[in-house]
Amino acid sequence: MLLKKKLCIGALFCGILFFMFATHTIQKNNVLSTLVEAPRTTARSIIKNHTQSQAVTQSVQQHSCSCSTCVADLGISxxxxxxxxxxxxxxxxxxxxxxxxxxxxxxxxxxxxxxGTIEEVMKKMFTVISxxxxxxxxxxxxxxxxxxxxxxxxxxxxxxxxxxxxxxxxxxxxxxxxxxxxxxxxxxxxxxxxxxxxxxxxxxxxxxxxxxxxLRDLQWVTSALSTGEIKTTYVRVKExxxxxxxxxxxxxxxxxxxxxxxxxxxxxxxxxxxxxxxxxxxxxxxxxxxxxxxxxxxxxxxxxxxxxxxxxxxxxxxxxxxxxxxxxxxxxxxxxxxxxxxxxxxxxxxxxxx
CATH class of the missing domain: 3.90.1480.20 (Glycosyl transferase family 29)
Structure with a gap:
């Protein structure tokens, strides 16, 4: 009877020790988990901020002029x-x-x-104008x-x-x-x-x-800035x-x-x-x-x-x-x-x- 009592007390003592060890282990793991997770969270924040910064930089780079608003900018309309x-x-x-x-x-x-062809007319035109x-x-x-x-x-x-x-x-x-x-x-x-x-x-x-x-209009500008030979298109024009x-x-x-x-x-x-x-x-x-x-x-x-x-x-x-x-x-x-x-x-x- 005394032996059984001692065994029960020993088992209870072992249970208490196991519970204390388990609790300590869980708390330690939670701390470690927090310590590990914190850098991950920080890393995610850094990556997110960097991505946002890149987006802003790309937006600035895509700005088509130095005005406050630019006609050619995309995404506005x-x-x-x-x-x-x-x-x-x-x-x-x-x-x-x-x-x-x-x-x-x-x-x-x-x-x-x-x-005539536009190539021929343009070739002659660019001998007169720059x-x-x-x-x-x-x-x-x-x-x-x-x-x-x-x-x-x-x-x-x-x-x-x-x-x-x-x-x-x-x-x-x-x-x-x-x-x-x-x-x-x-x-x-x-x-x-x-x-x-x-x-x-x-x-x-x-x-x-x-x-x-x-096409006659291209010939006219060539003539009007040089020989003045073209006097009419479908009406009288400035020579x-x-x-x-x-x-x-x-x-x-x-x-x-x-x-x-x-x-x-x-x-x-x-x-x-x-x-x-x-x-x-x-x-x-x-x-x-x-x-x-x-x-x-x-x-x-x-x-x-x-x-x-x-x-x-x-x-x-x-x-x-x-x-x-x-x-x-x-x-x-x-x-x-x-x-x-x-x-x-x-x-x-x-x-x-x-």
Missing amino acids: EWFDQRFDRKQQPYLTTEGKKVDPLALKWWLALQRSVD PPPVEELRQPSRCRTCAVVGNSGNLLQFKYGAVIDSHSIVFRMNKAMTLGFEQHVGNKTTHHFMYPESAVDLKPGVHLVLLPFK RVEADKDKVIVVNPTFFKYTHDHWTEHHGRYPSTGMLAIVFALHLCDEVSVFGYGADLQGNWHHYWEDNKYAGAFRKTGVHNADFESEIISKLNTEGKIKLYPKVKKQANLKLYG
């Missing part, structure tokens, strides 16, 4: 990203790819043209602010002259003039869009941006034009087709001068402001330098779809890709003409 093709070459050069055959065929059918320099295109280290100035009479309702001139590049088009209208339209011009039938003389230092609607030969830019026919396909979406036979100028600016500039598009506040259609008795004359051109183009420009504004002036909540009667 899905609508814009679906249409904007950064690989497009806006103007003709002596280097790079040939004009796309499908785009060329479409372009040659726009207006009555002449015999190829545009590479720096004309966008550079990540630069901030190019551009004002695209249309010719609408609505410019007379505002005094945007100083705002327009504050841009690093100012686009004007066709017969646009500034003398006597400086407080409304400014007096700075860096690039002037024209075609033979709308040609004007330019001041030294201003880029002549030719919008060629036919010679004053402009710097080393500052001529000829818009690529492929760029016409790209604008027609991606932006005006086949509305109209081909895009208007005003629409082409804006899309051109989207590819050349980092920030784009647009002035002087549409009817004036009374709904009249006229250029700001003239009184037009026929206020509706510019609304329907027969080849452009002004209503659809105005929707695209308004959309560019609401998507934050351009700044449209005047800054009003609704762009009433916004139609385009050059």
Whole structure:
């Protein structure tokens, strides 16, 4: 009996010792587990922070210019990203790819043209004018602010002259003039869009941006800056034009087709001068402001330098779809890709003409 009692006490004592050992072991393992897990947690935090840092760095690296906002930046507007093709070459050069055959065929059918090939005409053209320099295109280290100035009479309702001139590049088009209208339209011009039938003389230092609607237009700019032999296209045109030969830019026919396909979406036979100028600016500039598009506040259609008795004359051109183009420009504004002036909540009667 005494032996059984001693055995029970011994077993109890052993049980207590085992429980104490087990508890100690568990606590020790928990401590070790914590010590092991802590570095893992720290490592995960370091990796996460590094990944986030890389993402921020990549975001900065992908910033397409040094402005606060850049037209070509991706991820801001899905609508814009679906249409904007950064690989497009806006103007003709002596280097790079040939004009796309499908785009060329479409372009040659726009207006009555002449015999010959575009390669032959371009070769002769670049013996008279200088190829545009590479720096004309966008550079990540630069901030190019551009004002695209249309010719609408609505410019007379505002005094945007100083705002327009504050841009690093100012686009004007066709017969646009500034003398006597400086407080409304400014007096700075860096690039002037024209075609033979709308040609004007330019001041030294201003880029002549030719919008060629036919092969004859390329021949005209060659002639107008040299021999003056071409006197007509489908109408009488300016035989010679004053402009710097080393500052001529000829818009690529492929760029016409790209604008027609991606932006005006086949509305109209081909895009208007005003629409082409804006899309051109989207590819050349980092920030784009647009002035002087549409009817004036009374709904009249006229250029700001003239009184037009026929206020509706510019609304329907027969080849452009002004209503659809105005929707695209308004959309560019609401998507934050351009700044449209005047800054009003609704762009009433916004139609385009050059």
